Amino acid sequence: MKSYILKRFLSMLVTLWVIVTLTFFLMHSIPGSPFNEERATSDAVQKNLESFYHLDEPLAVQYILYLKSIVTFDFGPSIKQPSQTVNDLLGRGFPVSFELGMVTLILAVISGITLGIIAALKRNGIIDYIAMSIAVIGLSVPNFVMATLLIQQLSVNFKIFPAATWTSPLHMILPTLALATGPMAIIARLTRSSMIEVLTQDYIRTARAKGLSPVKIVFKHALRNALMPVITVLGTIAASVLTGTFVIEQVFAIPGMGKYFVDSINTRDYPVIMGTTVFYSSILIIMLFLVDIAYGILDPRIKLYKKEG
C-alpha cells in the first residue's frame, strides 16, 4: 500500500510539473503578449509584471523563478486589473466556486448512485427505461443549454427561482441543478452497468444460497464491488464539474473564480489566465491523486498487495 501511494504521489508531482511548465512556455510563446517585448500596457502595469516575472532575465531563469513562485502559491499580478493580484481574485472567487462545485458533486453522486441502483434492480422494466432515458438526455444536453433552459422556464416564465448571483440558498438551486445533470447522468449509467455486472457474479449467487435477504445482498455484498468503477471516475467527473463552473457562473452571473477566468480569457489578461490554469490544474491533479488513494483503501487487493510480498 505504501509503495502504491508513493508511486501515485510521484506521478502527481510529475504531472503538476508538466502543467506548470507547459503553461509557462506556452504563455511566453504568444506573439504580442506582454511577455514578448511588447509594451501593450501602461507603465505601472508593466513595472508590476517585470518585477514579478523578472522579464529582463534570461528565459531559463524566469522559468526557475516562476516555479519558485508557484510553489509558494504566489500567482502574480493581473494586467487588466492593476490593483489586483491573481491571488486576490482567487481569494474572492474561489470559495464561491468551491461551494458551487462541492454542492454539485454531492448532489450528482448521491442522486446518480441512487438512480443507478434502482435502474439496475428493476432492470429492463419501465423505471429502468425512464431513468436511463433521462440519463442520456442529461448527458447530451450541454450544461450551458441546460442552464439557459432552466433560467428561461423557471425564472423568466414561471418566476419560481432567482436567476442570478449567489446570495441565498435559493439562488443555489438552479445553477447546481444545471451543473449536476451531466455528472449525475454519467454516474447513474456507470452505477447501473456496474451493479448489473456485479449481480451476475458468483459470490452473489453464494450470498443468495446462504439465504440472505435481497436488501443485504445489494447493500452489503453488491454495492461495495459495484462502486469501484464509480470511484475511479470521480476524478474526471470533478474535472468536468470544475470546467463546468466557468460556464455556469457566466450564465448565472455568479462571482466565482470561473467568471473571472472567463473574463480574463476575453480580455487576454495573460497572467490571470496563467495563474488560474495552474491553480485549477493543481486542484484537479490533487483530486485525482486523492481518488487513487481512496480506491486503494477500498480495494483490499491493493491494500494488501505489498504486504504479501
Added chain:
Amino acid sequence: MEKMIEIKNLHVQFSTYGGQVQAVRGVSFDLHKGETLAIVGESGCGKSVTSQSIMRLIPTPPGRITSGSILFKGQDLTKLSEKKMRDIRGADISMIFQDPMTALNPTLRVGEQIAENIMQHENISKEKAKEKAFEMLELVGIPNPKERLKQYPHEFSGGMRQRIVIAMALICNPEVLIADEPTTALDVTIQAQILELFKDIQQKTDVSIVLITHDLGVVAQVADRVAVMYAGKIVEIGTRRDIFYTPQHPYTKGLLRSVPRLDLYESELVPIAGSPPDLFAPPSGCSFAPRCPYVMEVCDRMYPVSTKLKESHQVHCWLQDERAQKFVTTIS
C-alpha cells in the same frame, strides 16, 4: 431409510430469445438420510438446473418450475414463499458451487462471510458467530484459523477457498448439502483432499449430500447411489455397484467406456458419437436415440417406460422390453 428430499416429476423451463428451453423434463428421485447421491451427465443435461431448483435459486425470469414437486421433510419447496425459502437456504439445505476462485466476495473478510450465514439464521451474538466460524475452519482443515479469519479471499489458494466455502455452507448444520461440481476447477490432488473432507464430514454430521459431477472417477470415490441424466431426464439410477458393474442404459455404458483407462494396455478412447439434442423442441421419443448404437424404431416414437431391475436399480430404455431381448443377444 428416512427420505430427506423427494422430487417428483420436476419440469423446469427457460424463456430465451430462441424460445422456451425445456431444461428439466420430468425428473424424479429421492435423497436418503446420510447418503451421497451423485448426479452425472454431460454439460447441458440439466443436472445443475435440477439441483438449483431444489434451492429455488433459478432466476425467475427467465426460468421457472412448471410442474412437479420437491418435498423436503414433508414441505413442498416449490410452493413455499420466498421468505420461508430464505430461512431454509443456508440453514437446512446448503449449496456449494463449482468455481472457488469467484465464489467469495473479494471485498469482505473471510470470517465475516462465514459468520454471516449463522447470524442470518440464528439468534446469535457476533462473538459467538466468530467462534463458530473458527470451529468450522478447523473442521475443514485450514491451519491457523485465528489469523485466517481476518484475511481476504485473494489471500487463499483455490483448494483453501473451496474449504472455506464448505465451512460457510455447513456452519448452520444443514441436513442436506448440494455440491455442484465442487472439484471440477481444482487440481487432482486437491480434489482428492476435498472428497476426503466430504466423507469425513458426512461421517461426523450425517449430512445427506447431492453431488453433481461429470467425472466418473469422483463418483466412484464417494457416491452411494448414482443418477445418470441425459437431456433433462434421468435415464438410469442405482447404487454405485449397479451403475459401475451392471449398467443397463446405452448412455451409461457409453460414459463408462469413454473414461480413459490407465490399467489396460493399448485401450482405445471410445467417445460417444454425436451431441445432445436441442432442448427447444425435445423429441417425443427417447432423446438418446440419435446417438444410440442399439436404436430401434420404437425408440424414436415413444419415450421408454421405467423398468425396475432391482429395488435399487431403475432404467428407462426400450431394450429392457422383452420384445427387444430377442434381437439383441449381447449388449456388452
Added chain:
Amino acid sequence: MLEKQEYKQIPDEWFTPKKKKKSEAEAVVRPSLSYWHDAWRRLVKNKLAMLGFFFLVILVVMAIFGPMFSPHSVTKASFTEQNLPPSASHWFGTDDLGRDMYTRTWYGARISLFVGLMAALIDFIIGVIYGGFSGYKGGKTDNVMMRVIEILYGLPYLLVVILLMVVMGPGLSTIIVALSVTGWIGMARIVRGQVLQIKNYEYVLASKTFGTKTSRIIKRNLLPNTMGPIIVQMTLTVPTAIFAEAFLSFLGLGVQAPYASWGVMANDGLSTILSGYWWRLFFPAFFISLTMFAFNVLGDGLQDALDPKLRR
C-alpha cells in the same frame, strides 16, 4: 409413463434395430452466426440506436443539401430583417445581423460535424498507432509509453484545450489541433488493452502452432475483436468534441466569422435570452443536444451489439 394397455399395443416390428444415418447424430440444430452478422442483428433490434442512426443520416443530408432549400444566403446581412421570429420566409428566424437562421444552422452543422469527425479521426489515428505499438511491443517500451500516458492523463482536458486556444488564437484548424492534443489518450489505452489481450489469446497461439501466417492471424483474429471497442470509442468521441467546440465558442474561443458553428450561434443567442428572441438560442442548442444524443445512443447500441459476452 405409459399405461399397460398402450404398452402392449406397441407393434412388435418396432423392436427391430434401426438403420441409422450418421448425419442424424451430428446435425447441428441452429445455424451459428458470424460475429459481425450477430452484432448487426442486435444493433438493428435496438430501436433507440436506430433512431439515433437515422437522425444522424438526416443530419448529414441536411447539412449538405439543407441550404439549397432556402433562398437566403449564409452571410447576407440585412438591417431591415433583424431578429425576426420564425416565419414562412425565414423558417428559423433571423439573427441580430438579419442573417437567415435556417441557412446558418445547416452551415453550422457542417462545421460542428467536421470538427467532431476530424477530432475523432485524429484521435483514432494517433491512438491506434501509439496504443497498438505500445501493446504489440510490450515489455520496457510498453512500460515507458504507459507512464507517459499516465502523466498526460492527469492533465485536465478542457483546461489544456483552453490554454492552447488562447495561445494559438481562435480558428477552425486550431480547434481541431487543440482537441486532438489530449483526446487520443482514451483511444490509445483501449487499443493497447485490446492488443495485449489478443496477443495472448489461446486461439492466436493455436493458430500460430498450425503455422498460420501472421497477416492472416491479424486479419481473422485480432481485427474483429479489437474493432468493437474502438468503434464504440470513436462514436463517443464525436459528441465530446462537438461539446468541447460549443464550450470553446461559449468562451469566445470558437471559430471565427464568417464561419459559424452551432457553438458560436448558441453563444450569440444566449445573451438575447432575456430579450425574448428564443429562436436564436433554441435552434443551435436543440441541434447540438440532439446530435450528441444521437451519437450517444448509437454509441451505446454499438457497445451492446459488439459486446462478445452478450452473443447468442
